[in-house]
Structures are given as C-alpha cells and as structure tokens.
Amino acid sequence: xNVLLDGLTxxxxxxxxxxxxxxLYHYLMTSGxxxxxxxxxxxxxxxxxxxxxxxxxxxxxxxIALIAFSRFHLNHTGESFVVFVLTIAAAEAAxxxxxxxxxFRRKESLDAAEWAEMRG
Amino acid sequence: xxxxxxxxxxxxxxxxxxxxxxxxxALGTHGGHEAALNAGVNAAALGAVTGELPKWTLLIPxxxxxxxxxxxxxxxxxxxxxxPAVITVACIAGAFAATVGAYMHTMHDGHAQTAVVKxxxxxxxxxxxxxxxxxxxxxxxxxxxxxLTCLWMLFVTGLATLIALYASEYxxxxxxxxxxxxxxxxxxxxxxxxxxxxxxxxxxxxxxxWEGVGLCSYLLIGYFYKKPSAVAAAKKAFIMNRIxxxxxxxxxxxxxxxxGTVEYAKLFPLIQTYLDLAQHGKIDEIPFIVQAIPVLxxxxxxxxxxxxxxxxxxxxxxxxxxxxxxxxxAATMVTAGVYLVARFFPLYLCSEWALPIVAWGxxxxxxLAATIGMAQFDIKRxxxxxxxxxxxxxxxxxxxxxxxGGAAHVFTHAFFKAMLFLSCGAVMHGFAGQLDLRxxxxxxxxxxxxxxxxxxxxxxxxxAGVPFITAGFWSKDMIIGDAFADHGMVAIGWILLGTxxxxxxxxxxxxxxxxxxxxxxxxxxxxxxxxxxxxxxxxxxxxxxGHSDAHGAQEHGSAAHAxxxxxxxxxxxxxxxxxLAVAAFAVIPLVHDFSGGGGHSFWASSMVxxxxxGVEPPHAEHYKPFGMDAHRFAMIGSIIVGLVGIVVAFFLxxxxxxxxxxxxxxxxxxxxxxxxxxxxxxxxEAYHAIFVLPLRVLAHVFHAFxxxxxxxxxxxxxxxxxxxxxxxxxxxxxxxxxxxxxxxxGLAVVVLAIWFLHSxxxxxWGGPGLVEVGSVGGVRP
Numbered sequence: 001x002n003v004l005l006d007g008l009t010x011x012x013x014x015x016x017x018x019x020x021x022x023x024l025y026h027y028l029m030t031s032g033x034x035x036x037x038x039x040x041x042x043x044x045x046x047x048x049x050x051x052x053x054x055x056x057x058x059x060x061x062x063x064i065a066l067i068a069f070s071r072f073h074l075n076h077t078g079e080s081f082v083v084f085v086l087t088i089a090a091a092e093a094a095x096x097x098x099x100x101x102x103x104f105r106r107k108e109s110l111d112a113a114e115w116a117e118m119r120g
Numbered sequence: 121x122x123x124x125x126x127x128x129x130x131x132x133x134x135x136x137x138x139x140x141x142x143x144x145x146a147l148g149t150h151g152g153h154e155a156a157l158n159a160g161v162n163a164a165a166l167g168a169v170t171g172e173l174p175k176w177t178l179l180i181p182x183x184x185x186x187x188x189x190x191x192x193x194x195x196x197x198x199x200x201x202x203x204p205a206v207i208t209v210a211c212i213a214g215a216f217a218a219t220v221g222a223y224m225h226t227m228h229d230g231h232a233q234t235a236v237v238k239x240x241x242x243x244x245x246x247x248x249x250x251x252x253x254x255x256x257x258x259x260x261x262x263x264x265x266x267x268l269t270c271l272w273m274l275f276v277t278g279l280a281t282l283i284a285l286y287a288s289e290y291x292x293x294x295x296x297x298x299x300x301x302x303x304x305x306x307x308x309x310x311x312x313x314x315x316x317x318x319x320x321x322x323x324x325x326x327x328x329x330w331e332g333v334g335l336c337s338y339l340l341i342g343y344f345y346k347k348p349s350a351v352a353a354a355k356k357a358f359i360m361n362r363i364x365x366x367x368x369x370x371x372x373x374x375x376x377x378x379x380g381t382v383e384y385a386k387l388f389p390l391i392q393t394y395l396d397l398a399q400h401g402k403i404d405e406i407p408f409i410v411q412a413i414p415v416l417x418x419x420x421x422x423x424x425x426x427x428x429x430x431x432x433x434x435x436x437x438x439x440x441x442x443x444x445x446x447x448x449x450a451a452t453m454v455t456a457g458v459y460l461v462a463r464f465f466p467l468y469l470c471s472e473w474a475l476p477i478v479a480w481g482x483x484x485x486x487x488l489a490a491t492i493g494m495a496q497f498d499i500k501r502x503x504x505x506x507x508x509x510x511x512x513x514x515x516x517x518x519x520x521x522x523x524x525g526g527a528a529h530v531f532t533h534a535f536f537k538a539m540l541f542l543s544c545g546a547v548m549h550g551f552a553g554q555l556d557l558r559x560x561x562x563x564x565x566x567x568x569x570x571x572x573x574x575x576x577x578x579x580x581x582x583x584a585g586v587p588f589i590t591a592g593f594w595s596k597d598m599i600i601g602d603a604f605a606d607h608g609m610v611a612i613g614w615i616l617l618g619t620x621x622x623x624x625x626x627x628x629x630x631x632x633x634x635x636x637x638x639x640x641x642x643x644x645x646x647x648x649x650x651x652x653x654x655x656x657x658x659x660x661x662x663x664x665x666g667h668s669d670a671h672g673a674q675e676h677g678s679a680a681h682a683x684x685x686x687x688x689x690x691x692x693x694x695x696x697x698x699x700l701a702v703a704a705f706a707v708i709p710l711v712h713d714f715s716g717g718g719g720h721s722f723w724a725s726s727m728v729x730x731x732x733x734g735v736e737p738p739h740a741e742h743y744k745p746f747g748m749d750a751h752r753f754a755m756i757g758s759i760i761v762g763l764v765g766i767v768v769a770f771f772l773x774x775x776x777x778x779x780x781x782x783x784x785x786x787x788x789x790x791x792x793x794x795x796x797x798x799x800x801x802x803x804x805e806a807y808h809a810i811f812v813l814p815l816r817v818l819a820h821v822f823h824a825f826x827x828x829x830x831x832x833x834x835x836x837x838x839x840x841x842x843x844x845x846x847x848x849x850x851x852x853x854x855x856x857x858x859x860x861x862x863x864x865x866g867l868a869v870v871v872l873a874i875w876f877l878h879s880x881x882x883x884x885w886g887g888p889g890l891v892e893v894g895s896v897g898g899v900r901p
Contacts, residue, residue: 120852
C-alpha cells in the first residue's frame with residue numbers, strides 16, 4: 001500500500017507530524033465522499049433548503065479537489081481559482097436563498113415536488 | 121388607299137412566288153411525283169388570290185369585337201337597361217351590311233374572286249438562311265374572302281342580327297341583373313370568333329375562331345350558372361369539343377409539317393398537285409400524311425358539328441337560353457364543321473378514307489338522331505336532335521361529293537331551324553318554361569300566338585321537306601340525289617331517304633300536338649331555367665290578366681297553374697319570326713334552278729363553285745336507281761316519304777285528339793325499342809360506362825395512391841421526429857429530483873466507462889482499478 005501511495009505523496013513536506021503522511025489520495029477520497037454525500041442528499045431530500053445545502057456540499061467537494069491538485073502540482077492556479085469560486089458561491093447562496101423564499105411564498109411549502117410546471 | 125392596293129399587289133406577288141417555289145422544289149422532296157407535278161400546273165391556281173377588297177371588309181369581324189368591348193364596359197359600369205342589346209344589334213347589323221358589301225365586291229363581274237384583307241401581322245417566324253433550308257411560319261391576322269366565305273358570313277351575320285333583336289325581348293327578364301350585359305358580351309364575342317373561323321386566311325386563325333366559338337358556346341350554355349344541369353351541360357359541351365379539337369389541331373400541325381404553310385393562298389396550290397393525282401386515279405401515290413390530314417380534320421368537324429360519336433353534347437346544350445340555341449347550336453356554330461370540310465374539299469378528295477368517313481358518319485348520325493327525336497317529349501330537345509340529324513345530312517351531302525348540296529342545306533337549314541328554335545323559345549317564354557309537348561296543345565288558337573304558329577308552321581314544312589314550296593325540300597333533295605348518284609354510296613341514299621320520312625313525322629308530331637288540337641296547357645315551373653325570370657313572367661301575367669282570375673283560381677283551390685295565362689310574344693319576337701318566315705321562302709330560288717333540267721345554275725351552286733369547294737371530284741359512274749335519273753328518283757322518293765311522315769303524324773297526333781296528354785300514338789306499343797329511343801339509345805349511359813366510369817375508377821385509384829403513398833411518405837417524415845419527440849418528452853417530468861437522478865446516473869456511467877477503459881478493457885476486468893490509477897500517477901515527472 002505504501003509503495004502504491006508513494007507516488008501520491010504531496011510534493012511538499014513540512015506538514016505537522018499527524019498530517020505528514022497525508023497524500024493526494026486522502027484528499028481526493030475526502031472530496032469524493034463529500035460529493036457523494038451531497039449528491040445523495042440532493043436526490044433523496046425534498047426540502048428546497050436542504051437540497052440547496054447539499055449542492056453547497058458538492059461545490060465544496062470540488063473545491064477541495066482543486067486545492068489538493070494545486071498543492072500536488074505545486075501550482076497556485078487551483079488555489080486562486082477556489083478563492084474566486086468561494087466568493088461567487090457566497091453571492092450565489094444569497095441569490096438561491098432569496099429564490100427559495102420566493103418559491104415558498106408562492107406555495108407556502110418547501111417541497112420541491114410541488115414544482116413540476118416544466119413537465120413535457 | 122394607294123398603300124392598300126400596293127399591299128394587296130405585294131400579296132399577290134408573294135403568292136405567285138410561292139407557287140413557283142412549290143413547283144420547283146418544295147413538293148418534289150415529298151415523293152418525287154415530278155410528272156404529276158408538271159401536269160398539275162394550272163393557269164388559275166386553286167385558292168389563289170385573284171382580286172382585292174376594300175379595307176372596310178375588316179368591319180365584319182371587328183364591329184362585333186367592338187360590340188363585345190362596349191358590352192363589357194356596360195357590364196363593368198353596371199348598366200341595367202337594354203343598352204347592351206342596342207349596341208349588339210347595331211354592331212352586328214353593321215357587320216351584316218359590310219358582309220353584303222364584301223359579297224357584292226366579291227361577285228362583282230359574275231365571277232367569284234378571292235381576296236385577302238390583312239389586318240396586321242400576327243405570327244411571323246423565319247429561320248434558317250436563304251441558302252440553307254429557309255423555313256418560315258406565317259399566320260397573319262388577315263381575312264380570306266371568297267364566295268364560300270360570303271355564303272357563310274351572310275347567314276351568320278344576318279341571323280345574328282335578327283337573333284340579337286329577338287334576345288333583347290327574350291332576355292328582358294334579366295335586364296335588371298348583371299346577366300344581360302354578360303349575355304351580349306358572349307354573343308358579340310361569338311360573332312367575332314365565328315368571323316375569324318370562317319374568314320381567317322390561315323388555319324391558325326381558323327383555329328382561334330374555332331376555340332373562340334367553343335368558349336362562347338360554353339359561356340352561353342352555362343348562362344344560368346346557378347343551375348347544376350346547365351353547368352354540367354356546358355362542361356360536357358366543352359369537353360366533347362376538346363376531343364374534336366385535338367383532331368383539328370393535329371391536322372393543323374401535320375398540314376404545316378407537310379406543306380410548310382398554313383395560309384390558304386399558299387396551301388391550296390400545293391393541294392392542287394395532289395388533287396391532280398387523285399383526279400387521274402392515282403390516289404395510291406398520295407403520301408399517307410396528306411391522306412391523314414382530312415381524317416384528323418373530320419374528327420374536329422364531328423366534334424364541333426355534333427356527329428357520331430361526339431354528338432351527345434348538343435342536345436344537352438339546350439340548357440342555354442333559347443336565342444343561343446337558335447344561333448349557336450342550330451344555325452351557325454354547329455355548321456363550322458361543315459364549313460371546314462367544304463373549305464378543304466380539295467384535300468378531302470385527296471384522301472381515300474376521309475370522304476367515306478364523313479358520308480357514313482353523317483348518314484348514321486342523321487338516322488340515329490331522327491329516331492331519338494321521334495321519341496322525345498321536350499320540344500327543344502326534339503329540335504336539338506333534329507339539328508344533329510340535319511347536320512348529318514349536310515355531312516353526308518359533302519361526303520357523297522355533293523359540296524353544293526351540303527352548303528345549300530347549311531344555308532336553308534340556318535333559316536328554318538333558327539325559326540323553329542325561336543318559335544319554341546317564344547312558347548317556352550310565354551308558358552313559363554313549359555317544354556313538354558304532353559302539356560301544351562292548341563297554341564295556335566290562343567290570342568296573340570298567330571305569328572309564332574305561322575313561323576312554326578313554315579319551319580316545320582321546311583324541315584319536313586314539303587315538296588316544291590320549301591327551301592328545305594330542295595336542299596335536302598339535292599343531298600339525297602347526290603347520294604343516289606354516287607355508285608358506292610347508294611346505301612347512304614336509302615338511309616337519308618328513310619331519315620327524311622322520320623324527320624317529317626317528328627316535326628309534325630310537335631306541330632300537331634303543340635299548336636293544333638284542343639286548347640289545353642299547363643305552365644312550366646320556371647322560365648329558361650331561371651327562377652327570377654319565372655317570377656318576372658308570372659308578375660307580368662298577373663299584371664295583365666290577373667285581377668279577377670287569380671282570385672277565382674285560389675277559391676277553387678286548384679293548382680297555382682290554374683291562374684296562369686300565357687303571355688304572348690311582343691313586337692321584337694314577332695317581327696323577327698316574320699322576317700325569318702319570309703326569308704325561308706325567299707331563299708328557295710337561291711338553292712334550286714327553276715330553269716329546268718335540274719341544272720346547277722343557281723346562286724348557292726355558284727357560291728360553292730367560285731370557291732375552293734368548287735373543285736371537280738374525280739369522275740365516277742352515275743348510278744341510276746330503277747333506271748331513273750338519281751335526282752329525279754330522290755325527288756319522288758322524298759316527296760313520298762315526306763308526305764307519308766306528315767300524314768302519319770296527322771292521324772296519330774291530330775285526328776280525334778281530345779287532350780294535350782294523350783294521343784293515338786300512345787296505343788302503339790313498341791316495347792323495348794320505344795323505351796330505348798326515349799332514353800336516347802342509352803348512348804349517354806354507354807359513354808358513362810365506357811369512358812367516364814373507368815376514368816373515375818382510375819381517378820379513385822390515383823387518389824388513393826396519392827393519399828397513401830405520396831402523402832404517406834411526406835407524413836412519414838413528419839411522423840418519425842414526432843414519435844421520437846413523443847417518447848422523449850416523457851423524460852421531461854418537471855420534477856427536480858428526476859433530473860438530478862439522471863444527471864447522477866449519467867455521471868456514474870461516465871465514471872464507470874473511464875474506469876473500465878483504464879483497467880484495460882475486458883481483459884483487465886476484475887483487477888484492482890487502483891493499480892491503474894497508480895500508474896496514472898506514475899506518469900508524473
């Protein structure tokens with residue numbers, strides 16, 4: 001296993017001891033699990049706010065993957081990208097929550113299944 | 121004036137040049153009859169221009185055209201008075217005067233001359249070079265006036281004037297509608313077209329006129345266009361004529377292909393060379409194409425002149441107003457076919473088959489139509505079948521080489537048949553559309569109907585051929601005599617003789633039933649097929665007589681017809697009928713030579729002999745039935761059958777008849793023959809079964825093919841995307857979760873596919889994927 005993970009060791013050492021053995025693999029696993037949790041939450045829950053929060057989870061999973069790769073490649077592009085994404089995500093969260101409020105006012109409900117007007 | 125003379129001289133020079141060309145080359149290429157050609161050089165070429173006419177001859181066609189335009193303007197300006205009638209009568213009377221003038225010029229010094237009057241260049245194509253196959257197609261808008269033209273135009277314009285006058289009263293009920301001006305537009309256009317047909321100096325102008333009269337016939341038959349039967353009759357006439365016109369147009373094209381010209385002045389000299397061959401008994405040497413042209417012309421003539429097998433449209437054409445029936449469908453247009461045959465008589469002589477076809481077609485039509493006419497009850501239909509029958513006589517006359525007899529019969533028939541129709545029309549007009557001879561009786565005894573009855577009587581004796589005192593007798597006699605004189609056509613003589621007897625019977629059947637006997641009548645339920653007009657007629661009656669009688673009738677509770685009083689014809693109708701009655705007698709000396717010896721020195725003969733129809737037929741052995749001169753035998757025979765026919769009609773339909781509905785003839789039961797004759801020998805039904813039904817079936821098949829295959833293919837192109845869309849739209853549920861699931865599913869598929877590929881396809885399947893992921897990492901530098 002260690003042999004396998006050698007190649008995945010983050011390029012830069014210097015992490016505090018408990019983290020020293022953390023490799024790209026760990027980060028990507030975290031990211032992937034976060035994404036799947038978000039996805040399952042999104043699909044199974046019908047509350048609009050919960051679903052929105054689940055999308056945020058998937059969003060952050062992607063951010064973690066970006067940062068991990070950025071570190072792995074010793075390249076700052078990914079990290080700076082995530083800074084922008086976070087900013088935009090904040091704005092988007094405000095907008096999305098406002099929309100949720102509006103939707104709630106329409107039907108007095110947060111059930112996503114109430115909204116099926118685009119049915120073909 | 122000087123310019124005109126020069127123009128005419130130029131024409132003559134052109135014509136002469138063409139003759140020279142013909143003799144030297146043009147025909148030599150078509151069969152190499154050099155010897156025959158040299159023999160055919162005549163001093164005065166057949167049909168060549170020999171004189172000139174003043175320019176006012178052009179008034180004959182163009183005055184009616186002016187009338188047409190003016191009546192059209194009246195129609196546009198919504199003129200609702202008799203102005204169109206006045207315009208028409210004036211214009212056509214002017215054309216008649218011009219015709220008389222042209223006739224006097226043509227027959228100036230006792231010899232008929234031929235002249236061409238040019239209006240303008242119409243069609244002129246010249247191609248090729250002078251040295252290398254020069255070709256040209258010239259059809260001028262110019263008019264060829266010889267004695268035959270004069271003969272035709274005299275009665276066409278003369279009768280048209282009278283009938284326009286008659287129609288001004290007959291159509292009076294339509295004055296307040298748009299129909300009156302429309303009627304006269306078509307009427308004038310008809311006279312113009314007829315003038316083009318008869319006077320055109322080339323086949324193309326003849327064809328223009330031919331189609332023009334067909335169009336006017338269609339328009340006028342369908343005058344009561346709200347009546348389905350009138351529309352059907354108009355359509356039928358037009359379609360039947362199309363079949364004939366196909367023959368004529370093919371003949372026209374073949375004429376150009378073979379002779380290289382369609383102008384009479386150039387064409388007839390070319391025909392002359394073939395005619396010489398025919399006259400020398402060398403008809404076998406005439407090319408097939410030349411022999412085919414007159415046969416094709418005959419198809420056209422049989423269509424226009426209603427002969428077997430294309431005759432069925434004419435009886436139906438009686439749906440039109442009666443003046444139209446009288447002018448177009450009895451006196452003038454239907455004789456266009458006879459004109460065509462007479463005009464191209466030299467060409468017919470060049471064909472082995474054309475004249476026998478004409479003769480037999482005419483004779484059989486005469487007999488068939490007469491047998492149908494005997495069994496009909498509608499007096500206008502009887503007259504229509506009589507017209508078909510008499511046209512058959514004319515064709516038979518020309519077919520047995522008696523062009524004079526045929527043309528003379530056209531001339532006399534025009535007068536008496538127009539008169540018969542106009543008399544029937546007056547009856548129809550006065551009795552609110554009643555045409556059934558079982559519902560009319562004793563009309564002659566009703567006050568105000570004397571002149572109509574007299575005209576009818578004069579017409580009937582002419583049609584029946586009462587000996588010596590009627591023009592119809594002499595012209596018909598000439599035809600039958602010519603048939604007996606022609607050795608090969610004696611059978612036709614017998615057919616025509618028998619038909620003459622039938623004609624006498626059915627003619628006087630109408631006269632004795634409708635005009636003689638007890639006074640008894642029933643009004644028709646309409647007038648001329650037009651409900652508005654019927655109301656008008658009834659109003660007129662009530663205004664005249666209705667104050668006491670109408671109430672009486674209603675109190676008695678009898679049918680509405682009981683209050684009916686026929687309204688007697690007025691001044692215009694009576695005047696026209698009187699003029700025609702006088703004319704019917706006045707033409708006798710024109711069609712028979714009373715100097716004795718049965719010679720041919722009478723007017724109609726000189727008119728025919730002065731034209732292209734005057735060529736001498738090949739000499740044939742004279743047949744002498746029972747050792748008598750053919751014409752003498754024919755005269756005796758037709759006197760006997762004519763009188764027998766009248767006497768039979770007298771005993772069956774006059775003696776002892778007490779009501780309008782029945783006569784002694786009813787007791788004669790002929791069973792199936794009678795029924796079949798009443799049903800016109802089921803010819804219409806047969807045509808329907810043989811031609812119409814298969815075409816309809818075919819149409820349905822094509823319709824089905826169109827609907828299923830063609831439309832189906834088009835629809836298929838629509839259906840496929842539509843079906844796909846229909847399936848795909850189900851995925852669009854509008855529910856957020858479904859979309860999310862599908863996105864996740866898609867993502868899963870993509871991830872699995874990548875994983876699968878990176879694990880080495882099927883071979884690496886089952887191995888730990890992470891090994892491969894590791895190797896990816898191993899790429900890193």
